[in-house]
Amino acid sequence: VAAAAFGDDTLFLERLVTTPRHIEVQVLADGHGNVIHLGERECSLQRRHQKVIEEAPSPLLESLPNGADVRARIGEAACNAARSVNYTGAGTVEFLVSDDAPDEFFFMEMNTRLQVEHPVTEMVTGLDLVEWQVRIAAGAELTVRQAAVELSGHAVEARVYAEVPEKNFLPSTGTVLVLDELPQGTEGRVRVDSSLIEGLELSANYDPMISKVIAWGADRPAALAALDTALAGYTALGIDTNVEYLRLLLNDPDVRAGHLDTGLIERKLPALEFRRTGEAELVAAALYALSMEAQNNPAPENGPWQGRSGWRLGDPAPRRISVGTPDGGAATVQVSGSFNAGEAAVVAVEGGARRSASLHWSSRQGVELSLDGQRWTYRLAPVLPGAAAPPGDNALPGMPVRLFLGNDGWSCRLEILSREARLERVLAAVQREEGSADPEVRSPMPGTVVAVPVSDGDTVEAGEVLVSVEAMKMEHHLIAPLAGTVHLGARTGDLVKADQVLATIHPHSAEAHPDTQDNEG
16 A cells, blocks of 8 residues: 555554653763763653653652663663764753563654753752853863762652643733742752742743742652642742642652653543632631721721721621632622731621631731631732722722732632622623523633634534634634624734633524424315
């Protein structure tokens, strides 16, 4: 068949690897004929062929009785690849290794540069790869010989992305309001390579990777524990990150045991249980909003009549704060008693049980919530209404319009809703429950329209792709929420804003078909 179709009956056979592991080797080659390797890195934890967590050395080779021999063979193969093209500089030779036959490895490609994950090699070898790349480029000769290369301990790196894993890894944009990437107690064991500073605005025009957290330990369990501790203390409020997702992966039993392959994340992802906003976060947001209101609206000098404290004869009137949740819902928190920070109040969420609560400031950007004796500690960042904020954008004068709360590497964004905003959310929830879809298709983030596979006026079915938007090097397909006629509001190449309407579906009217009418005769 091949000879008839192509005039050449040559066939290439490739080994089927059902549980592939991605193992790569770091090489250094100078202009004087010296080539060495610095051991291997395991990069098998990937999502959509993009590396998520990398480590050195490979747990697969570490688990083999003849692991040192396999390391020497794969390292020499990488050096030979560099020699074959007279390569000069730092480079990475990537191999595919079968879990079933780890003695075998197959060449994939060579990356002629330092890679994102090079810090794990630096941490186990003690060599500065950036320095050596520069020295080699300047004509220096390698002074490190292969016999002198030793691997000490274990290092693991996690890539922190500005994205929302619970929403199919939708890119996140915003302004970094509070940043603490290296928690106390991790110095010397943890390194953070980051592009973030407080006040930095993240756009959709660049790659979503914002930092790398790298941890070293005397062995693999110690390195994994150090990385998990570091991620638990990682705080970047004002944007969404994948830190909770990284922690879930690190604590997966197969990952802990070193049973890795390039398809593991895709198999595990549906079962990952992401933390959701709970009553504690809602109460913390309500108490914080009320304390800010009291702080920004001090009691008037001419008596309580113009104050906002709910003063009346007897006990103060209870206050109701509407809090918008990340899933588009809304919850009402009723607060009775004192609204001042540090003083006890009685709260009830959505008409539920009355509970004792108080909020204490633990630092400039930290609060401690006590709820029926249980304690939560949060980092917190408020967003106040700007001068151009539309009427009704915030619930009451002096309150924030939005709050970011962070705890143990997890974070959420909550809205302090006006009555109008709460009503909109409640009506939208009713529509969702009734199955009536919003006919407007909006962009979930700022980006560029890269494809419009339908034409204006086309008849489309529910679930059909209408527009593709690219942001942070990721493409997102927007689908028709219902069947009908589509009217487009964007073209290929357009730059669009978050929440911009890109298409509108006009559902077909329900008309009786002639064939359905009763015939008598």
